[in-house]
Amino acid sequence: MRQRYMNLERLVNPRSIAVIGASQNPEKVGHVILKNNIDSGFDGRIYPVNINASGAIMGLKAYRSVLDIKRPVDLAIIAVPAAAVPGVMRECGRAGVKGAIVVSGGFAEVGETGLQDELTAIALRYSMPVIGPNCLGITDPRTRLDTLFLPSFKIDKPSVGGVSFASQSGAVGSSVLDMINSESFGLSRFISYGNAAVVDEVDILNFLCKDRETRVVVFYIEGVKRGREFIEVAKRATIRKPVIILKGGMSEAGSEAAHSHTASLAGSTQAYEAVFRQFGFTEAKDLKDLFNFSKIFETQPLARGDRIAIITNGGGTGVLATDALYENGLELAKLSENTKRVLRKAMPPIVNVRLPLDMAGDADDKRFAAALDAIGNDKNVDAIMAIALFQTPGADSRVAATLIHYGTSMSKPMVVVSMGGSYTKTHKSMIESGGVPVYESPGDAAESLAALIRYSRYRYAKTHKV
Amino acid sequence: MRQRYMNLERLVNPRSIAVIGASQNPEKVGHVILKNNIDSGFDGRIYPVNINASGAIMGLKAYRSVLDIKRPVDLAIIAVPAAAVPGVMRECGRAGVKGAIVVSGGFAEVGETGLQDELTAIALRYSMPVIGPNCLGITDPRTRLDTLFLPSFKIDKPSVGGVSFASQSGAVGSSVLDMINSESFGLSRFISYGNAAVVDEVDILNFLCKDRETRVVVFYIEGVKRGREFIEVAKRATIRKPVIILKGGMSEAGSEAAHSHTASLAGSTQAYEAVFRQFGFTEAKDLKDLFNFSKIFETQPLARGDRIAIITNGGGTGVLATDALYENGLELAKLSENTKRVLRKAMPPIVNVRLPLDMAGDADDKRFAAALDAIGNDKNVDAIMAIALFQTPGADSRVAATLIHYGTSMSKPMVVVSMGGSYTKTHKSMIESGGVPVYESPGDAAESLAALIRYSRYRYAKTHKV
Numbered sequence: 001m002r003q004r005y006m007n008l009e010r011l012v013n014p015r016s017i018a019v020i021g022a023s024q025n026p027e028k029v030g031h032v033i034l035k036n037n038i039d040s041g042f043d044g045r046i047y048p049v050n051i052n053a054s055g056a057i058m059g060l061k062a063y064r065s066v067l068d069i070k071r072p073v074d075l076a077i078i079a080v081p082a083a084a085v086p087g088v089m090r091e092c093g094r095a096g097v098k099g100a101i102v103v104s105g106g107f108a109e110v111g112e113t114g115l116q117d118e119l120t121a122i123a124l125r126y127s128m129p130v131i132g133p134n135c136l137g138i139t140d141p142r143t144r145l146d147t148l149f150l151p152s153f154k155i156d157k158p159s160v161g162g163v164s165f166a167s168q169s170g171a172v173g174s175s176v177l178d179m180i181n182s183e184s185f186g187l188s189r190f191i192s193y194g195n196a197a198v199v200d201e202v203d204i205l206n207f208l209c210k211d212r213e214t215r216v217v218v219f220y221i222e223g224v225k226r227g228r229e230f231i232e233v234a235k236r237a238t239i240r241k242p243v244i245i246l247k248g249g250m251s252e253a254g255s256e257a258a259h260s261h262t263a264s265l266a267g268s269t270q271a272y273e274a275v276f277r278q279f280g281f282t283e284a285k286d287l288k289d290l291f292n293f294s295k296i297f298e299t300q301p302l303a304r305g306d307r308i309a310i311i312t313n314g315g316g317t318g319v320l321a322t323d324a325l326y327e328n329g330l331e332l333a334k335l336s337e338n339t340k341r342v343l344r345k346a347m348p349p350i351v352n353v354r355l356p357l358d359m360a361g362d363a364d365d366k367r368f369a370a371a372l373d374a375i376g377n378d379k380n381v382d383a384i385m386a387i388a389l390f391q392t393p394g395a396d397s398r399v400a401a402t403l404i405h406y407g408t409s410m411s412k413p414m415v416v417v418s419m420g421g422s423y424t425k426t427h428k429s430m431i432e433s434g435g436v437p438v439y440e441s442p443g444d445a446a447e448s449l450a451a452l453i454r455y456s457r458y459r460y461a462k463t464h465k466v
Numbered sequence: 467m468r469q470r471y472m473n474l475e476r477l478v479n480p481r482s483i484a485v486i487g488a489s490q491n492p493e494k495v496g497h498v499i500l501k502n503n504i505d506s507g508f509d510g511r512i513y514p515v516n517i518n519a520s521g522a523i524m525g526l527k528a529y530r531s532v533l534d535i536k537r538p539v540d541l542a543i544i545a546v547p548a549a550a551v552p553g554v555m556r557e558c559g560r561a562g563v564k565g566a567i568v569v570s571g572g573f574a575e576v577g578e579t580g581l582q583d584e585l586t587a588i589a590l591r592y593s594m595p596v597i598g599p600n601c602l603g604i605t606d607p608r609t610r611l612d613t614l615f616l617p618s619f620k621i622d623k624p625s626v627g628g629v630s631f632a633s634q635s636g637a638v639g640s641s642v643l644d645m646i647n648s649e650s651f652g653l654s655r656f657i658s659y660g661n662a663a664v665v666d667e668v669d670i671l672n673f674l675c676k677d678r679e680t681r682v683v684v685f686y687i688e689g690v691k692r693g694r695e696f697i698e699v700a701k702r703a704t705i706r707k708p709v710i711i712l713k714g715g716m717s718e719a720g721s722e723a724a725h726s727h728t729a730s731l732a733g734s735t736q737a738y739e740a741v742f743r744q745f746g747f748t749e750a751k752d753l754k755d756l757f758n759f760s761k762i763f764e765t766q767p768l769a770r771g772d773r774i775a776i777i778t779n780g781g782g783t784g785v786l787a788t789d790a791l792y793e794n795g796l797e798l799a800k801l802s803e804n805t806k807r808v809l810r811k812a813m814p815p816i817v818n819v820r821l822p823l824d825m826a827g828d829a830d831d832k833r834f835a836a837a838l839d840a841i842g843n844d845k846n847v848d849a850i851m852a853i854a855l856f857q858t859p860g861a862d863s864r865v866a867a868t869l870i871h872y873g874t875s876m877s878k879p880m881v882v883v884s885m886g887g888s889y890t891k892t893h894k895s896m897i898e899s900g901g902v903p904v905y906e907s908p909g910d911a912a913e914s915l916a917a918l919i920r921y922s923r924y925r926y927a928k929t930h931k932v
Binding site for chain 2: 054110150151153154155156167168170171172174175176178179181182216220222246248249250251252253254257258285286287288312313314315316317318319320322323324325326327330350361389390391392393419420421422423424425440441442443444465
């Protein structure tokens with residue numbers, strides 16, 4: 001019988017790896033994986049293994065079998081033809097390898113369920129956690145482990161951060177990973193787990209829930225095999241950290257497509273949505289929600305309520321942002337009398353002191369600072385949406401610096417809205433590198449605030465039982 | 467009494483302009499406007515006018531009054547203090563100027579309704595179409611007229627195309643303009659019309675409806691003053707070309723904000739939505755819809771129905787795209803038997819010939835071409851969503867070229883979905899420059915297809931009366 005939860009610690013943080021199927025031939029997956037780990041500077045020992053090996057591969061002593069290594073191997077990365085996988089796995093088991101990632105395809109996804117069952121049985125016999133088969137595996141910006149067999153020039157390099165992303169689908173996984181890396185927020189763990197023959201979403205959620213490096217958990221799933229265990233783990237996870245989930249196959253036709261893709265039993269949409277709501281998941285409806293939600297959860301504190309202050313240097317965008325709040329079930333805050341008094345002094349007479357606060361097109365960093373300072377201290381405001389249109393004469397990198405200062409030092413969440421071309425994008429990157437999320441439309445910003453506030457409520461209710 | 471429709475022809479396509487308030491002082495709005503038109507290479511005569519002028523401004527002979535020019539002036543751009551505007555306008559009227567743009571603020575938006583009424587009265591007395599006051603005016607990539615008084619380095623340069631954008635709000639206008647310019651689709655006209663004291667949305671819609679350079683009309687409005695006339699013009703406009711509209715102030719709080727912003731009477735949300743639906747407008751719910759919808763309408767033909775084929779080189783993304791179709795009221799097409807036969811021959815055995823067509827992670831340009839060729843000819847398919855994940859080994863610039871070829875030569879609409887970092891963004895730009903819209907998520911692509919299909923149905927119903 002399988003353990004309730006596989007221990008992924010060594011597999012995810014290996015001190016030594018064996019690349020089985022390593023090759024001098026650049027066309028081979030085993031070549032790409034070995035090269036990527038050497039190039040990325042994997043922080044541990046690397047053992048190339050190839051049944052035909054003699055001498056060295058890429059300058060590293062090569063072995064014909066993992067059994068020949070005679071030193072502890074934490075993780076075996078297996079990239080050999082499907083039929084050869086069981087034999088290789090048995091050797092890993094006997095060699096005491098702590099875990100394996102089978103990147104090879106050719107199992108249940110093409111109808112070879114017998115072969116996949118054999119793989120599962122071997123893993124369980126040796127109590128060896130195995131990720132895959134038919135997966136991209138792991139990339140980790142801390143250990144610099146990288147089992148993705150994708151051309152490295154096609155994917156941006158990650159920066160270290162708090163967002164961990166687990167994906168059943170390799171394609172969704174790699175494009176989301178690339179997006180995360182290209183945006184200015186940081187990656188903690190990336191795990192593409194494919195057919196989930198051994199390690200499944202339950203084990204991964206359990207690991208990420210406890211993992212101290214992970215502040216936000218993001219999942220793409222097409223189906224959950226162990227429903228009850230998943231809910232058990234989820235209950236513990238969502239009390240500790242936000243879990244964002246995108247479920248593929250929510251429509252009937254999508255669910256059929258998912259079945260053909262990863263042989264997932266999709267389950268009813270209603271059932272999934274009920275579970276997501278009840279257990280505090282943050283449901284993403286589309287891929288772009290994954291990024292939009294991840295960046296607010298990674299950087300911003302939880303909110304105490306849903307009263308939002310909008311400040312802007314463009315009136316029309318303030319109007320649209322107000323609409324977007326109500327569209328997403330949020331409210332425009334009402335400023336306290338004291339805040340109004342302070343703002344009346346700080347703003348030029350042309351500025352009407354009410355929310356949305358239209359600070360006019362010539363607003364500069366000082367005006368932004370005055371507004372953020374006053375509103376940041378106003379107990380009637382739970383969160384702030386700051387709209388900074390960088391096309392205006394007064395907006396420049398000092399405004400960006402001001403937004404970073406307040407967005408990282410207040411005890412309430414803040415998001416920024418900026419849209420435009422290259423001048424704006426440069427400032428957007430600055431602000432996001434500084435730790436404050438920037439959205440390209442008021443709608444995306446309001447949706448993300450709403451997700452944060454929903455989760456804040458759930459957390460509060462669960463941790464403040466009456 | 468005012469004319470039913472102001473004739474904007476000369477105002478929008480002037481052969482000569484007078485910049486009133488032109489100045490050597492770089493702090494002055496009149497300086498920025500004069501400089502921008504010289505720098506952009508405005509395609510006509512430029513006359514600087516300043517009451518204190520003597521000699522030349524920026525190398526051009528300067529005049530103390532527009533009356534001194536003694537040659538025809540098509541357009542006066544007025545950037546003088548509000549109180550001086552009526553006098554200047556009277557001179558324009560007497561000099562036979564064909565139209566004016568008043569960029570100066572300080573009218574109804576700050577309570578100076580009397581001054582604004584005076585402006586209106588003078589314009590009507592001389593039958594002179596006037597845009598503004600309190601507006602950015604016009605930028606036009608063909609004539610290179612540019613009345614925007616924004617630092618030019620803050621806004622990307624436009625390329626010439628078929629999308630015309632009119633905005634009541636200058637802030638929304640300039641950031642949308644910047645976004646349009648930064649994306650690879652082309653601008654026809656940009657008109658920021660501010661307080662609409664004379665020329666209003668009715669006149670502008672009437673002009674853009676007839677304008678041969680404009681293929682897609684995009685509007686940001688906060689309120690419509692002449693409701694009946696707007697509907698009359700809209701009825702004619704939406705039969706000829708798509709009209710995308712974003713209405714600020716759809717929520718109660720947003721509507722209050724709009725009133726404070728442009729003194730617009732917002733009208734009920736329900737009334738607006740009913741009008742939009744009945745008269746074939748494409749309603750944008752958020753700023754990002756403006757871009758998403760504009761680019762499909764600018765480049766793609768109308769659709770004959772709502773049966774969509776999805777092809778992908780990543781299975782999971784195909785699942786999500788299928789969900790997104792149904793979420794947006796569209797359907798997955800069913801391939802004809804002939805198409806299936808052709809595809810079975812063209813695809814490797816691992817590919818399951820059904821929709822969504824998952825061509826596998828190693829799909830290259832030949833596989834994309836085979837799929838697009840077969841599905842492009844299938845009468846059971848009304849439109850195509852092609853997902854190209856450029857992180858995969860087979861996807862490169864030849865795939866981009868293939869997508870451009872099919873996306874610009876088929877008689878049915880096609881959109882592309884690609885998401886990722888710099889390698890992907892390079893290819894996204896290539897494909898969009900080639901004339902095929904690219905979306906960063908299946909949800910955005912499906913929403914945009916749905917907007918195109920809704921409009922296609924409206925057009926068909928209006929032009930094929932039984």
